Amino acid sequence: MSDYAFSGGVVIKNPYPVEQVKIIQAPLPNRVVLPLQQRIGDEAKPCVKVGDRVLTGQVIAQTQDQFCVPIHASISGTVVDISQQIIPHKSGLKANCISIESDGQDEWIKTQGCGNDFLQCDRQTMIDYVQRSGIVGLGGAGFPSHTKLNKAVDCHTLIINGTECEPGVMCDDALMQHHPREVIRGVEVLLHITGAKKAIIAIENDKQEAYQSLLMFNHNDRISLAQLPAKYTSGAEKLLIRALLGIEIPSGGFAADKGVLCQNVSSTKAIFDAVIDQRPLVSRIVTITGDALTPVNVEVRLGTSFEQVIGLTDVNNQAHDYRMGGMMMGVDIVDTNMPICKITNCIFVNNKKTQQPAKECIRCGACNTVCPIGLLPQQIYWHAKGENIEKCMDYHLLDCIECACCSYVCPSHIDLVNYFSFAKALHHKQVADQHKIDVARDRFEFREYRLERNKQERAQMMADKKQALKEKMAKDKAQGQVQKDKIAQAMARVNKKKDKNA
Amino acid sequence: MHNSGLSTNQIMRQVIYALVLGVSASYVFFGWGIIIQILLGTAAALIIEALFVALRGRSVLESISDGSAVLTAVLLAISIPSIAPWWIVVMGVAFAIIFGKQLYGGLGNNPFNPAMLGYAFLLVSYPLQMTTWPVDFLSFSQAVDEVFNLLNFDAVSGATRLDSVKTSLSLGNDIATLQVHSTSQAWINIGFLVGGVYLLARKIIFWHIPVAVLSGILAMALLIAMFDSQPHLPVQNHLILGGTMLGAFFIATDPVSASTTPKGRLIYGFLIGVLIVVIRTYGGYPDGIAFAVLLMNMTVPLIDHYTQPKVFGRP
Numbered sequence: 155m156s157d158y159a160f161s162g163g164v165v166i167k168n169p170y171p172v173e174q175v176k177i178i179q180a181p182l183p184n185r186v187v188l189p190l191q192q193r194i195g196d197e198a199k200p201c202v203k204v205g206d207r208v209l210t211g212q213v214i215a216q217t218q219d220q221f222c223v224p225i226h227a228s229i230s231g232t233v234v235d236i237s238q239q240i241i242p243h244k245s246g247l248k249a250n251c252i253s254i255e256s257d258g259q260d261e262w263i264k265t266q267g268c269g270n271d272f273l274q275c276d277r278q279t280m281i282d283y284v285q286r287s288g289i290v291g292l293g294g295a296g297f298p299s300h301t302k303l304n305k306a307v308d309c310h311t312l313i314i315n316g317t318e319c320e321p322g323v324m325c326d327d328a329l330m331q332h333h334p335r336e337v338i339r340g341v342e343v344l345l346h347i348t349g350a351k352k353a354i355i356a357i358e359n360d361k362q363e364a365y366q367s368l369l370m371f372n373h374n375d376r377i378s379l380a381q382l383p384a385k386y387t388s389g390a391e392k393l394l395i396r397a398l399l400g401i402e403i404p405s406g407g408f409a410a411d412k413g414v415l416c417q418n419v420s421s422t423k424a425i426f427d428a429v430i431d432q433r434p435l436v437s438r439i440v441t442i443t444g445d446a447l448t449p450v451n452v453e454v455r456l457g458t459s460f461e462q463v464i465g466l467t468d469v470n471n472q473a474h475d476y477r478m479g480g481m482m483m484g485v486d487i488v489d490t491n492m493p494i495c496k497i498t499n500c501i502f503v504n505n506k507k508t509q510q511p512a513k514e515c516i517r518c519g520a521c522n523t524v525c526p527i528g529l530l531p532q533q534i535y536w537h538a539k540g541e542n543i544e545k546c547m548d549y550h551l552l553d554c555i556e557c558a559c560c561s562y563v564c565p566s567h568i569d570l571v572n573y574f575s576f577a578k579a580l581h582h583k584q585v586a587d588q589h590k591i592d593v594a595r596d597r598f599e600f601r602e603y604r605l606e607r608n609k610q611e612r613a614q615m616m617a618d619k620k621q622a623l624k625e626k627m628a629k630d631k632a633q634g635q636v637q638k639d640k641i642a643q644a645m646a647r648v649n650k651k652k653d654k655n656a
Numbered sequence: 657m658h659n660s661g662l663s664t665n666q667i668m669r670q671v672i673y674a675l676v677l678g679v680s681a682s683y684v685f686f687g688w689g690i691i692i693q694i695l696l697g698t699a700a701a702l703i704i705e706a707l708f709v710a711l712r713g714r715s716v717l718e719s720i721s722d723g724s725a726v727l728t729a730v731l732l733a734i735s736i737p738s739i740a741p742w743w744i745v746v747m748g749v750a751f752a753i754i755f756g757k758q759l760y761g762g763l764g765n766n767p768f769n770p771a772m773l774g775y776a777f778l779l780v781s782y783p784l785q786m787t788t789w790p791v792d793f794l795s796f797s798q799a800v801d802e803v804f805n806l807l808n809f810d811a812v813s814g815a816t817r818l819d820s821v822k823t824s825l826s827l828g829n830d831i832a833t834l835q836v837h838s839t840s841q842a843w844i845n846i847g848f849l850v851g852g853v854y855l856l857a858r859k860i861i862f863w864h865i866p867v868a869v870l871s872g873i874l875a876m877a878l879l880i881a882m883f884d885s886q887p888h889l890p891v892q893n894h895l896i897l898g899g900t901m902l903g904a905f906f907i908a909t910d911p912v913s914a915s916t917t918p919k920g921r922l923i924y925g926f927l928i929g930v931l932i933v934v935i936r937t938y939g940g941y942p943d944g945i946a947f948a949v950l951l952m953n954m955t956v957p958l959i960d961h962y963t964q965p966k967v968f969g970r971p
Contacts, residue, residue, distance in 0.1 A: 392968065392969065393968070396968075402968065402969055403969055404969045404970070405967065405968070405969035405970045406969075407969070510663075511718075513663075513664050513665075513718075513722060513763075513764075514664075514762060514763045514764030514765070515764050516664055516667075516724075516763065516764050516911050516912050517764070517911045517912050517914070517916045518664075518667070518911045519862065519911060519916050520661070522916070522917070522918075522965070526968070527967055527968040527969075528965045528966055528967045528968055529965075529967060530916065530917060530960075530964060530965070532916055533916065533960065548961075549964065550967045550970065553967050553968065553969065553970070563661060565661060565662055565663050565664045565666075565667055566663070566664045566764075567663065
């Protein structure tokens with residue numbers, strides 16, 4: 155079953171292979187820092203105060219935003235601080251975070267989910283459990299799972315994404331090897347929620363152990379396993395759907411529009427925990443890899459600092475380059491004093507290297523042969539460099555998934571993706587500015603119209619008044635005439651009488 | 657970011673290595689001239705590039721080390737007659753680098769193929785020197801004498817085969833009596849063909865352009881052979897005379913000035929092939945590669961715009 159082909163993409167061998175994929179349980183951290191801002195949506199509002207005692211799994215912040223999930227305490231202890239801290243973000247920005255100091259008890263709140271006979275529960279209840287337990291896409295995108303589930307009406311096929319195509323990352327691999335039962339049960343839960351007829355678990359063919367362990371636990375004939383060629387970008391949602399089902403999701407469209415739901419394996423396991431026990435998501439598996447240490451997977455509580463997690467490994471004492479997320483799509487970071495989030499799947503710790511300086515683009519076309527979307531990165535780069543966003547859009551800038559295959563193969567070492575995300579940001583800014591301009595113009599035009607209308611109304615009113623006055627005067631005049639006539643008639647009558655009498 | 661393949665500098669070097677066979681063939685038949693031209697051109701290119709990059713306030717070492725100036729010089733030196741006076745190659749290289757590349761902003765920004773721009777400049781300015789080729793092997797000292805005009809040694813020289821066939825035909829000679837074949841040029845072309853195949857195998861150039869150029873040449877030559885009653889150069893000779901293989905594999909494939917989309921490369925190459933034959937047959941110049949390439953360079957933005965590949969999720 156390895157005949158699924160992808161156009162574009164690059165084959166990259168795992169740069170830091172391990173003999174056996176293991177999961178180490180990290181000790182309870184002394185302190186966790188939990189950011190209130192999630193991937194999308196509003197910032198959550200804290201519902202605890204400094205000094206409060208919280209239990210593991212207790213909701214500590216919430217929002218009304220439908221795209222958001224509540225934030226849970228990942229350890230039991232005392233809230234010590236609610237303030238701005240560095241969060242794991244591209245720009246190294248600070249955001250409001252709740253810090254909790256552990257009491258070492260790890261005392262959980264009491265929760266109850268659907269239990270093992272989840273088939274009795276209805277769809278909406280289960281989706282609520284997913285939201286209340288704070289489940290988001292754990293593959294790296296962090297898209298809230300309940301939003302996806304709500305959207306998935308008329309879903310015919312469920313795709314469980316276990317490809318984990320980013321070289322070096324192995325947290326999903328570890329999960330599939332060590333928790334196959336939960337994954338399969340999670341798929342059954344998802345089948346029940348979505349009403350899909352079949353589910354396909356997609357795994358790259360270099361993860362044989364994971365494949366075998368899932369195969370052993372899969373006794374459901376609605377669930378099938380598919381092995382894909384180990385090629386980077388095979389795990390991108392839309393590309394995966396095309397490879398497995400031959401369905402091409404239109405640009406700007408959603409998988410749900412075509413009756414497909416895609417979920418990451420780790421999210422599937424988290425959904426299983428959420429629905430069965432309503433167990434909140436308070437930990438995740440993180441791969442720590444790179445040439446400065448022996449690669450490991452560590453299950454850590456959310457909010458543990460990078461530094462502490464890296465300290466669990468046999469890291470050497472040299473100067474390091476750090477990168478979070480994958481080798482391809484991740485971002486370089488400088489400060490390791492930031493918390494692990496739901497989307498932190500991997501941390502790279504490499505011995506410091508000097509970067510090769512970028513040269514000019516010679517339009518060799520290596521990038522467009524690897525672009526899985528079929529874009530012409532060299533052309534977009536040319537226009538992005540000149541900040542000609544309109545031209546970039548002609549070359550479909552917004553369809554770029556920022557997979558960095560182009561940067562990877564560029565013989566001139568140009569970080570193309572960086573230019574593309576810059577151009578996208580510029581585009582969004584231009585759109586926002588244009589919107590502001592449009593609103594201002596509309597407001598101005600309306601004001602002009604209103605003044606003009608007032609003027610006209612006033613003129614009309616004056617004219618009407620004048621007319622009325624005129625009419626009244628005419629009427630008065632006419633009435634005066636009648637009166638005069640009457641007087642004249644009366645006078646005439648009197649005179650007549652007088653004449654008669656005389 | 658890690659990287660998989662060759663760097664830009666390595667690509668340029670590989671292209672230069674791939675020229676070795678063709679250059680050797682030229683050496684075997686015509687002697688030291690070509691070697692002297694290449695050395696002269698390279699030296700001139702390095703000096704001029706360094707000077708200009710320094711004037712522009714950029715890093716000289718970085719620019720020199722990218723190998724593009726050397727490649728331009730080598731391509732130009734191969735294209736010009738091996739007994740041309742020394743100032744021909746120096747002026748050509750200077751023109752190519754200054755007007756063909758640096759004035760546009762350096763490597764990657766030039767719309768025209770610099771080597772061919774230099775060649776066209778030389779051809780229109782010094783037609784005599786540019787069409788006088790040696791007909792025999794020249795020893796080192798003979799070649800030096802010719803190039804630097806030291807002694808009054810006059811090598812036996814003449815026009816290229818393409819040129820002489822054309823002149824003879826225009827004088828009303830019968831094609832059957834003419835020698836349309838040239839063993840030396842055939843071998844040189846084969847040398848460049850093998851070098852080109854090496855580049856293809858190393859995935860340094862894509863197959864589209866060379867295949868399209870050669871099919872363009874064949875298609876147009878066939879058309880002319882079928883519909884033009886005048887006698888012309890036989891179809892197969894177009895492929896092995898003149899700079900056909902050098903043009904198809906090394907010159908038209910210059911990525912900077914060529915079309916960059918897969919479909920665009922086919923159109924670009926095919927039309928270059930067509931233009932080469934049209935210029936050879938009806939034009940005033942013996943060979944048409946330089947003009948064909950320059951003309952098609954101008955159409956590249958248009959071709960690129962209309963040959964964008966299908967984007968995922970779009971019709």
